[in-house]
Amino acid sequence: MMGWLGEIFPTGRATNDPLLSFMLFYLPIMFLIVYGQKIQMWMVLNEVGRALKKFKVMRDKARNEVIDHIKGFVRPDVDLTKKVDGFLEYFTISPVDLDPSGIIRKLDHLMFVKDERMERELELLAKDADKVQLSVMENLLEVASELNYIYKVVRHYYLLGKKMANLYILLQIQMLMPIILQEAEALMGAIDGIKAMQPLGDGIGPLVVGGFMVGKEKKRLAKDTVIAEDEIKGRRVIFMKAEGPAGNVGKPGKAIRRLIDEMKVKIKLIVMIDAALKLEGEKSGEVAEGIGAAIGGIGVDKYEIEEVATEYKIPLYAIVIKESIAEAISVLRSEIAKAKDKVIEAIYRLIDEKTSKGDVVLVVGVGNTLGIGQ
Amino acid sequence: MGLFTFRKKVKPIVYTIEECPKCGRKVKRKFKPGDYVYKEGEVCEKCNAKMLITMIYAETPT
Numbered sequence: 349m350m351g352w353l354g355e356i357f358p359t360g361r362a363t364n365d366p367l368l369s370f371m372l373f374y375l376p377i378m379f380l381i382v383y384g385q386k387i388q389m390w391m392v393l394n395e396v397g398r399a400l401k402k403f404k405v406m407r408d409k410a411r412n413e414v415i416d417h418i419k420g421f422v423r424p425d426v427d428l429t430k431k432v433d434g435f436l437e438y439f440t441i442s443p444v445d446l447d448p449s450g451i452i453r454k455l456d457h458l459m460f461v462k463d464e465r466m467e468r469e470l471e472l473l474a475k476d477a478d479k480v481q482l483s484v485m486e487n488l489l490e491v492a493s494e495l496n497y498i499y500k501v502v503r504h505y506y507l508l509g510k511k512m513a514n515l516y517i518l519l520q521i522q523m524l525m526p527i528i529l530q531e532a533e534a535l536m537g538a539i540d541g542i543k544a545m546q547p548l549g550d551g552i553g554p555l556v557v558g559g560f561m562v563g564k565e566k567k568r569l570a571k572d573t574v575i576a577e578d579e580i581k582g583r584r585v586i587f588m589k590a591e592g593p594a595g596n597v598g599k600p601g602k603a604i605r606r607l608i609d610e611m612k613v614k615i616k617l618i619v620m621i622d623a624a625l626k627l628e629g630e631k632s633g634e635v636a637e638g639i640g641a642a643i644g645g646i647g648v649d650k651y652e653i654e655e656v657a658t659e660y661k662i663p664l665y666a667i668v669i670k671e672s673i674a675e676a677i678s679v680l681r682s683e684i685a686k687a688k689d690k691v692i693e694a695i696y697r698l699i700d701e702k703t704s705k706g707d708v709v710l711v712v713g714v715g716n717t718l719g720i721g722q
Numbered sequence: 723m724g725l726f727t728f729r730k731k732v733k734p735i736v737y738t739i740e741e742c743p744k745c746g747r748k749v750k751r752k753f754k755p756g757d758y759v760y761k762e763g764e765v766c767e768k769c770n771a772k773m774l775i776t777m778i779y780a781e782t783p784t
Contacts, residue, residue, distance in 0.1 A: 541736075544753070544755055545758060546778055546780070555759055593758035593761070678780070682780065719758045719759060720758065721761055722760055
Protein backbone atom coordinates (compact mmCIF):
# COMPACT_ATOMS: atom_id res chain seq x y z
CA MET A 349 0.00 0.00 0.00
CA MET A 350 2.76 2.40 1.02
CA GLY A 351 4.73 1.53 -2.10
CA TRP A 352 2.56 3.44 -4.51
CA LEU A 353 2.03 6.21 -1.97
CA GLY A 354 5.76 6.52 -1.86
CA GLU A 355 5.70 7.26 -5.57
CA ILE A 356 3.25 10.07 -4.96
CA PHE A 357 5.19 11.39 -1.97
CA PRO A 358 8.75 10.76 -3.09
CA THR A 359 10.32 12.59 -0.13
CA GLY A 360 9.50 9.59 2.01
CA ARG A 361 8.63 11.79 4.96
CA ALA A 362 4.86 11.58 4.53
CA THR A 363 4.74 7.81 4.08
CA ASN A 364 6.85 7.21 7.11
CA ASP A 365 4.62 9.28 9.34
CA PRO A 366 1.61 7.04 10.17
CA LEU A 367 -0.47 9.92 11.56
CA LEU A 368 0.05 12.04 8.48
CA SER A 369 -0.73 9.20 6.08
CA PHE A 370 -3.86 8.42 8.13
CA MET A 371 -4.97 12.03 7.92
CA LEU A 372 -4.19 12.34 4.23
CA PHE A 373 -5.46 9.00 3.04
CA TYR A 374 -7.74 7.10 5.42
CA LEU A 375 -9.51 10.03 7.05
CA PRO A 376 -10.89 11.52 3.79
CA ILE A 377 -12.02 8.04 2.68
CA MET A 378 -13.78 7.44 5.99
CA PHE A 379 -15.27 10.92 5.86
CA LEU A 380 -16.58 10.38 2.35
CA ILE A 381 -17.98 6.94 3.25
CA VAL A 382 -19.94 8.41 6.14
CA TYR A 383 -20.87 11.84 4.75
CA GLY A 384 -20.45 11.40 0.96
CA GLN A 385 -24.13 10.89 0.22
CA LYS A 386 -25.07 13.75 2.53
CA ILE A 387 -22.69 16.08 0.68
CA GLN A 388 -24.09 14.92 -2.67
CA MET A 389 -27.62 15.42 -1.39
CA TRP A 390 -26.77 18.88 -0.15
CA MET A 391 -25.39 19.74 -3.59
CA VAL A 392 -28.42 18.33 -5.43
CA LEU A 393 -30.80 20.05 -3.01
CA ASN A 394 -29.04 23.34 -3.67
CA GLU A 395 -29.26 22.88 -7.43
CA VAL A 396 -32.93 21.88 -7.41
CA GLY A 397 -33.66 24.68 -4.93
CA ARG A 398 -32.08 27.23 -7.25
CA ALA A 399 -34.13 25.94 -10.18
CA LEU A 400 -37.25 25.97 -8.03
CA LYS A 401 -36.70 29.67 -7.31
CA LYS A 402 -36.44 30.27 -11.06
CA PHE A 403 -39.70 28.41 -11.66
CA LYS A 404 -41.40 30.45 -8.95
CA VAL A 405 -40.23 33.70 -10.53
CA MET A 406 -41.50 32.49 -13.92
CA ARG A 407 -44.84 31.34 -12.50
CA ASP A 408 -45.41 34.64 -10.68
CA LYS A 409 -44.37 36.69 -13.69
CA ALA A 410 -46.70 34.76 -16.00
CA ARG A 411 -49.57 35.11 -13.50
CA ASN A 412 -49.00 38.86 -13.22
CA GLU A 413 -48.79 39.24 -17.00
CA VAL A 414 -52.13 37.44 -17.37
CA ILE A 415 -53.74 39.62 -14.70
CA ASP A 416 -52.36 42.80 -16.33
CA HIS A 417 -53.63 41.72 -19.74
CA ILE A 418 -57.15 40.77 -18.62
CA LYS A 419 -57.43 43.85 -16.37
CA GLY A 420 -58.11 46.08 -19.37
CA PHE A 421 -61.33 44.22 -20.18
CA VAL A 422 -62.75 43.74 -16.69
CA ARG A 423 -64.83 46.00 -14.43
CA PRO A 424 -62.63 47.52 -11.70
CA ASP A 425 -64.76 46.06 -8.87
CA VAL A 426 -64.01 42.45 -9.91
CA ASP A 427 -61.39 40.62 -7.82
CA LEU A 428 -59.32 39.54 -10.80
CA THR A 429 -56.40 38.07 -8.82
CA LYS A 430 -58.70 35.59 -7.08
CA LYS A 431 -60.38 34.73 -10.38
CA VAL A 432 -57.06 34.14 -12.22
CA ASP A 433 -55.72 32.05 -9.33
CA GLY A 434 -58.87 29.96 -9.63
CA PHE A 435 -58.27 29.50 -13.38
CA LEU A 436 -54.68 28.42 -12.75
CA GLU A 437 -55.80 25.68 -10.40
CA TYR A 438 -58.43 24.21 -12.75
CA PHE A 439 -57.94 20.52 -13.34
CA THR A 440 -59.41 17.84 -15.57
CA ILE A 441 -59.82 14.30 -14.28
CA SER A 442 -59.01 11.84 -17.03
CA PRO A 443 -61.62 9.12 -17.60
CA VAL A 444 -61.18 5.61 -16.27
CA ASP A 445 -59.04 3.48 -18.61
CA LEU A 446 -59.54 0.06 -17.01
CA ASP A 447 -62.05 -0.61 -19.78
CA PRO A 448 -60.61 1.44 -22.66
CA SER A 449 -63.56 0.86 -24.98
CA GLY A 450 -65.30 4.19 -25.59
CA ILE A 451 -62.63 6.24 -23.81
CA ILE A 452 -62.22 8.62 -26.79
CA ARG A 453 -65.90 9.59 -26.58
CA LYS A 454 -65.47 10.32 -22.87
CA LEU A 455 -62.26 12.28 -23.48
CA ASP A 456 -63.98 14.30 -26.19
CA HIS A 457 -66.85 15.11 -23.85
CA LEU A 458 -64.50 16.10 -21.01
CA MET A 459 -62.46 18.37 -23.29
CA PHE A 460 -65.65 19.97 -24.60
CA VAL A 461 -66.85 20.70 -21.05
CA LYS A 462 -63.39 22.00 -20.06
CA ASP A 463 -63.18 24.37 -23.06
CA GLU A 464 -66.77 25.53 -22.69
CA ARG A 465 -66.33 26.25 -19.01
CA MET A 466 -63.21 28.31 -19.56
CA GLU A 467 -64.75 30.20 -22.49
CA ARG A 468 -68.01 31.00 -20.68
CA GLU A 469 -66.23 32.14 -17.54
CA LEU A 470 -63.90 34.37 -19.53
CA GLU A 471 -66.85 35.78 -21.48
CA LEU A 472 -68.61 36.64 -18.24
CA LEU A 473 -65.45 38.12 -16.77
CA ALA A 474 -64.38 40.19 -19.77
CA LYS A 475 -67.67 41.28 -21.31
CA ASP A 476 -66.07 43.90 -23.56
CA ALA A 477 -63.57 41.52 -25.14
CA ASP A 478 -64.19 40.15 -28.62
CA LYS A 479 -63.65 36.54 -29.72
CA VAL A 480 -60.02 37.07 -30.70
CA GLN A 481 -59.16 38.81 -27.43
CA LEU A 482 -60.89 36.05 -25.48
CA SER A 483 -58.81 33.44 -27.28
CA VAL A 484 -55.64 35.38 -26.42
CA MET A 485 -56.68 35.36 -22.75
CA GLU A 486 -57.35 31.64 -22.95
CA ASN A 487 -53.92 30.99 -24.48
CA LEU A 488 -52.24 33.15 -21.84
CA LEU A 489 -54.08 31.33 -19.06
CA GLU A 490 -52.96 28.02 -20.53
CA VAL A 491 -49.32 29.15 -20.46
CA ALA A 492 -49.58 30.47 -16.89
CA SER A 493 -51.39 27.32 -15.81
CA GLU A 494 -48.66 25.12 -17.33
CA LEU A 495 -45.96 27.14 -15.54
CA ASN A 496 -47.91 26.88 -12.30
CA TYR A 497 -48.11 23.12 -12.74
CA ILE A 498 -44.38 22.79 -13.49
CA TYR A 499 -43.55 24.82 -10.37
CA LYS A 500 -45.82 22.74 -8.19
CA VAL A 501 -44.50 19.38 -9.44
CA VAL A 502 -40.83 20.42 -9.02
CA ARG A 503 -41.62 21.80 -5.55
CA HIS A 504 -43.35 18.52 -4.68
CA TYR A 505 -40.27 16.42 -5.50
CA TYR A 506 -37.93 18.94 -3.89
CA LEU A 507 -39.84 18.94 -0.61
CA LEU A 508 -40.44 15.18 -0.71
CA GLY A 509 -36.73 14.48 -1.25
CA LYS A 510 -35.80 16.93 1.50
CA LYS A 511 -38.36 15.59 3.97
CA MET A 512 -37.42 11.96 3.43
CA ALA A 513 -33.71 12.72 2.99
CA ASN A 514 -33.96 10.68 -0.18
CA LEU A 515 -31.22 11.41 -2.68
CA TYR A 516 -32.82 9.29 -5.40
CA ILE A 517 -36.04 11.31 -5.50
CA LEU A 518 -33.95 14.46 -5.86
CA LEU A 519 -31.69 12.92 -8.49
CA GLN A 520 -34.67 12.12 -10.71
CA ILE A 521 -35.86 15.72 -10.75
CA GLN A 522 -32.28 17.00 -11.09
CA MET A 523 -31.72 14.86 -14.19
CA LEU A 524 -34.90 16.15 -15.84
CA MET A 525 -34.21 19.75 -14.82
CA PRO A 526 -32.54 20.97 -18.07
CA ILE A 527 -35.51 19.75 -20.16
CA ILE A 528 -38.11 21.18 -17.77
CA LEU A 529 -36.20 24.47 -17.57
CA GLN A 530 -36.03 24.69 -21.36
CA GLU A 531 -39.77 24.12 -21.63
CA ALA A 532 -40.54 26.67 -18.92
CA GLU A 533 -38.31 29.26 -20.60
CA ALA A 534 -40.08 28.63 -23.91
CA LEU A 535 -43.46 29.10 -22.22
CA MET A 536 -42.23 32.36 -20.71
CA GLY A 537 -40.99 33.48 -24.12
CA ALA A 538 -44.39 32.74 -25.65
CA ILE A 539 -46.23 35.22 -23.40
CA ASP A 540 -45.21 38.40 -25.25
CA GLY A 541 -45.94 36.80 -28.61
CA ILE A 542 -49.39 35.64 -27.54
CA LYS A 543 -50.22 39.07 -26.11
CA ALA A 544 -49.19 40.69 -29.39
CA MET A 545 -51.10 37.99 -31.34
CA GLN A 546 -48.01 36.88 -33.25
CA PRO A 547 -48.09 33.46 -34.98
CA LEU A 548 -46.51 30.59 -33.07
CA GLY A 549 -44.20 27.92 -34.49
CA ASP A 550 -47.06 25.44 -34.11
CA GLY A 551 -49.08 27.56 -36.55
CA ILE A 552 -47.02 26.77 -39.67
CA GLY A 553 -49.65 24.26 -40.90
CA PRO A 554 -52.59 26.71 -40.78
CA LEU A 555 -50.28 29.42 -42.16
CA VAL A 556 -49.61 27.42 -45.32
CA VAL A 557 -53.26 26.40 -45.77
CA GLY A 558 -54.60 29.88 -44.93
CA GLY A 559 -52.77 31.24 -48.00
CA PHE A 560 -54.93 29.09 -50.28
CA MET A 561 -58.11 30.34 -48.59
CA VAL A 562 -57.54 34.09 -49.01
CA GLY A 563 -60.36 35.71 -50.96
CA LYS A 564 -62.42 32.49 -51.10
CA GLU A 565 -65.80 31.94 -49.49
CA LYS A 566 -65.43 30.34 -46.06
CA LYS A 567 -67.79 27.86 -44.46
CA ARG A 568 -67.75 26.84 -40.79
CA LEU A 569 -67.93 23.05 -40.44
CA ALA A 570 -67.24 22.56 -36.73
CA LYS A 571 -66.41 24.75 -33.76
CA ASP A 572 -63.71 27.25 -34.81
CA THR A 573 -62.99 25.25 -37.99
CA VAL A 574 -63.48 26.65 -41.49
CA ILE A 575 -63.11 25.41 -45.05
CA ALA A 576 -62.71 27.07 -48.44
CA GLU A 577 -62.54 25.59 -51.92
CA ASP A 578 -60.35 26.09 -54.95
CA GLU A 579 -59.48 24.30 -58.15
CA ILE A 580 -55.94 23.07 -58.64
CA LYS A 581 -54.90 21.20 -61.78
CA GLY A 582 -58.48 20.20 -62.48
CA ARG A 583 -59.09 18.85 -58.96
CA ARG A 584 -61.57 20.25 -56.46
CA VAL A 585 -59.42 21.05 -53.42
CA ILE A 586 -60.99 21.76 -50.03
CA PHE A 587 -58.76 23.60 -47.58
CA MET A 588 -59.41 23.36 -43.85
CA LYS A 589 -57.95 25.18 -40.86
CA ALA A 590 -58.92 26.58 -37.47
CA GLU A 591 -60.55 29.99 -37.73
CA GLY A 592 -57.97 32.72 -37.25
CA PRO A 593 -56.56 35.09 -36.30
CA ALA A 594 -57.84 33.91 -32.91
CA GLY A 595 -55.70 31.40 -31.01
CA ASN A 596 -57.65 28.22 -31.84
CA VAL A 597 -56.80 24.73 -32.94
CA GLY A 598 -60.37 24.01 -34.03
CA LYS A 599 -61.99 20.60 -34.28
CA PRO A 600 -60.55 19.08 -37.46
CA GLY A 601 -61.72 15.58 -36.51
CA LYS A 602 -65.35 16.60 -36.27
CA ALA A 603 -65.12 18.80 -39.38
CA ILE A 604 -63.66 15.98 -41.52
CA ARG A 605 -66.31 13.56 -40.21
CA ARG A 606 -69.04 16.06 -41.11
CA LEU A 607 -67.62 16.69 -44.55
CA ILE A 608 -67.48 13.00 -45.42
CA ASP A 609 -70.38 11.54 -43.41
CA GLU A 610 -73.00 14.28 -43.49
CA MET A 611 -72.14 16.29 -46.58
CA LYS A 612 -71.25 13.11 -48.52
CA VAL A 613 -68.21 14.64 -50.19
CA LYS A 614 -66.28 11.86 -51.95
CA ILE A 615 -62.71 12.67 -50.95
CA LYS A 616 -59.93 10.85 -52.79
CA LEU A 617 -57.00 12.10 -50.73
CA ILE A 618 -56.40 13.81 -47.37
CA VAL A 619 -53.19 15.79 -46.90
CA MET A 620 -52.44 16.98 -43.37
CA ILE A 621 -49.82 19.64 -42.63
CA ASP A 622 -48.53 20.04 -39.11
CA ALA A 623 -45.48 21.00 -37.07
CA ALA A 624 -43.64 17.94 -35.73
CA LEU A 625 -41.15 17.67 -32.91
CA LYS A 626 -37.64 17.32 -34.27
CA LEU A 627 -34.98 15.07 -32.81
CA GLU A 628 -31.73 16.65 -31.63
CA GLY A 629 -29.50 17.03 -34.66
CA GLU A 630 -32.37 17.58 -37.08
CA LYS A 631 -32.66 21.02 -38.64
CA SER A 632 -35.52 23.35 -37.69
CA GLY A 633 -37.79 23.99 -40.65
CA GLU A 634 -36.94 20.71 -42.38
CA VAL A 635 -39.91 19.37 -44.36
CA ALA A 636 -40.68 15.65 -44.29
CA GLU A 637 -43.46 13.65 -45.90
CA GLY A 638 -45.14 10.53 -44.62
CA ILE A 639 -48.32 8.61 -44.13
CA GLY A 640 -50.92 8.99 -41.37
CA ALA A 641 -52.85 11.61 -39.46
CA ALA A 642 -50.44 14.44 -38.66
CA ILE A 643 -52.07 15.85 -35.58
CA GLY A 644 -51.08 16.07 -31.91
CA GLY A 645 -53.15 16.71 -28.83
CA ILE A 646 -54.72 14.11 -26.60
CA GLY A 647 -55.79 11.95 -29.53
CA VAL A 648 -59.50 12.69 -29.95
CA ASP A 649 -59.15 14.36 -33.37
CA LYS A 650 -56.51 11.87 -34.50
CA TYR A 651 -58.83 8.99 -33.65
CA GLU A 652 -61.75 10.57 -35.51
CA ILE A 653 -59.66 11.26 -38.63
CA GLU A 654 -58.14 7.76 -38.66
CA GLU A 655 -61.60 6.23 -38.17
CA VAL A 656 -63.24 8.14 -41.01
CA ALA A 657 -60.26 7.66 -43.36
CA THR A 658 -60.24 3.89 -42.70
CA GLU A 659 -64.03 3.62 -43.03
CA TYR A 660 -64.04 5.30 -46.46
CA LYS A 661 -60.57 3.97 -47.46
CA ILE A 662 -59.16 7.45 -48.04
CA PRO A 663 -55.35 7.68 -48.18
CA LEU A 664 -53.92 9.91 -45.47
CA TYR A 665 -50.73 11.80 -46.35
CA ALA A 666 -48.76 13.93 -43.90
CA ILE A 667 -46.38 16.81 -44.48
CA VAL A 668 -44.55 17.86 -41.33
CA ILE A 669 -42.28 20.77 -40.52
CA LYS A 670 -39.64 19.89 -37.95
CA GLU A 671 -39.20 22.12 -34.91
CA SER A 672 -38.29 21.84 -31.23
CA ILE A 673 -40.85 22.06 -28.44
CA ALA A 674 -39.49 25.53 -27.58
CA GLU A 675 -39.91 26.69 -31.19
CA ALA A 676 -43.44 25.26 -31.39
CA ILE A 677 -44.67 27.40 -28.52
CA SER A 678 -42.65 30.54 -29.30
CA VAL A 679 -43.17 33.14 -32.03
CA LEU A 680 -42.65 31.60 -35.49
CA ARG A 681 -38.92 31.62 -36.30
CA SER A 682 -37.58 32.63 -39.70
CA GLU A 683 -36.07 29.12 -40.24
CA ILE A 684 -39.54 27.59 -39.90
CA ALA A 685 -41.25 30.32 -41.93
CA LYS A 686 -38.92 29.48 -44.84
CA ALA A 687 -40.50 26.01 -45.02
CA LYS A 688 -43.75 27.53 -46.37
CA ASP A 689 -42.72 27.39 -50.04
CA LYS A 690 -41.41 23.82 -49.75
CA VAL A 691 -44.72 22.69 -48.20
CA ILE A 692 -46.74 24.39 -50.96
CA GLU A 693 -44.56 22.62 -53.53
CA ALA A 694 -45.18 19.28 -51.78
CA ILE A 695 -48.97 19.89 -51.74
CA TYR A 696 -49.02 20.54 -55.50
CA ARG A 697 -46.87 17.47 -56.13
CA LEU A 698 -49.04 15.17 -53.99
CA ILE A 699 -52.22 16.42 -55.67
CA ASP A 700 -50.63 15.86 -59.07
CA GLU A 701 -49.18 12.42 -58.30
CA LYS A 702 -51.90 10.85 -56.16
CA THR A 703 -55.11 12.07 -57.79
CA SER A 704 -56.68 12.51 -61.22
CA LYS A 705 -58.66 15.34 -62.76
CA GLY A 706 -62.14 15.69 -61.23
CA ASP A 707 -61.09 14.17 -57.85
CA VAL A 708 -61.75 15.89 -54.54
CA VAL A 709 -58.75 16.52 -52.27
CA LEU A 710 -58.83 17.71 -48.66
CA VAL A 711 -55.85 19.71 -47.36
CA VAL A 712 -55.85 20.30 -43.59
CA GLY A 713 -53.58 22.76 -41.78
CA VAL A 714 -53.20 21.58 -38.19
CA GLY A 715 -52.07 23.76 -35.29
CA ASN A 716 -52.74 26.92 -33.34
CA THR A 717 -53.87 29.61 -35.72
CA LEU A 718 -53.07 32.60 -33.50
CA GLY A 719 -52.20 35.61 -35.64
CA ILE A 720 -53.06 33.75 -38.86
CA GLY A 721 -56.13 34.67 -40.85
CA GLN A 722 -57.48 33.02 -43.98
CA MET B 723 -23.46 26.03 -26.07
CA GLY B 724 -20.49 24.43 -24.35
CA LEU B 725 -20.40 23.44 -20.71
CA PHE B 726 -18.49 26.46 -19.51
CA THR B 727 -19.47 29.08 -22.07
CA PHE B 728 -22.31 31.48 -21.53
CA ARG B 729 -24.23 33.10 -24.36
CA LYS B 730 -26.08 36.30 -23.72
CA LYS B 731 -29.68 35.94 -24.77
CA VAL B 732 -30.64 38.32 -27.55
CA LYS B 733 -34.32 39.14 -27.90
CA PRO B 734 -35.52 38.33 -31.41
CA ILE B 735 -37.16 41.02 -33.54
CA VAL B 736 -40.52 40.22 -35.09
CA TYR B 737 -40.98 41.21 -38.74
CA THR B 738 -44.02 41.46 -40.97
CA ILE B 739 -43.76 40.70 -44.69
CA GLU B 740 -46.25 42.39 -46.98
CA GLU B 741 -46.69 41.33 -50.59
CA CYS B 742 -48.44 43.08 -53.43
CA PRO B 743 -50.73 40.61 -55.22
CA LYS B 744 -50.55 42.71 -58.38
CA CYS B 745 -46.86 43.48 -58.93
CA GLY B 746 -45.32 41.01 -56.47
CA ARG B 747 -43.43 43.70 -54.55
CA LYS B 748 -42.32 42.53 -51.11
CA VAL B 749 -41.89 44.81 -48.09
CA LYS B 750 -40.22 43.72 -44.85
CA ARG B 751 -40.99 45.89 -41.83
CA LYS B 752 -41.12 45.57 -38.06
CA PHE B 753 -44.26 43.98 -36.63
CA LYS B 754 -46.99 46.40 -35.58
CA PRO B 755 -49.74 45.51 -33.06
CA GLY B 756 -52.82 44.46 -34.97
CA ASP B 757 -50.88 42.74 -37.77
CA TYR B 758 -51.85 39.19 -38.61
CA VAL B 759 -51.05 36.91 -41.51
CA TYR B 760 -53.40 37.33 -44.52
CA LYS B 761 -54.66 40.70 -43.28
CA GLU B 762 -54.80 43.51 -45.81
CA GLY B 763 -51.69 45.61 -45.47
CA GLU B 764 -50.67 49.03 -46.70
CA VAL B 765 -51.08 50.40 -50.22
CA CYS B 766 -48.35 49.34 -52.66
CA GLU B 767 -46.13 52.30 -53.55
CA LYS B 768 -45.56 50.90 -57.04
CA CYS B 769 -49.06 50.02 -58.26
CA ASN B 770 -51.43 51.41 -55.59
CA ALA B 771 -52.99 47.99 -54.93
CA LYS B 772 -53.71 46.82 -51.38
CA MET B 773 -50.86 44.64 -50.14
CA LEU B 774 -51.36 41.43 -48.17
CA ILE B 775 -49.48 40.37 -45.05
CA THR B 776 -48.05 36.99 -46.06
CA MET B 777 -45.72 36.25 -43.17
CA ILE B 778 -44.87 37.25 -39.61
CA TYR B 779 -41.72 35.78 -38.09
CA ALA B 780 -39.09 36.34 -35.44
CA GLU B 781 -35.43 36.78 -36.32
CA THR B 782 -32.51 37.03 -33.94
CA PRO B 783 -30.30 40.02 -34.80
CA THR B 784 -26.77 38.94 -35.69
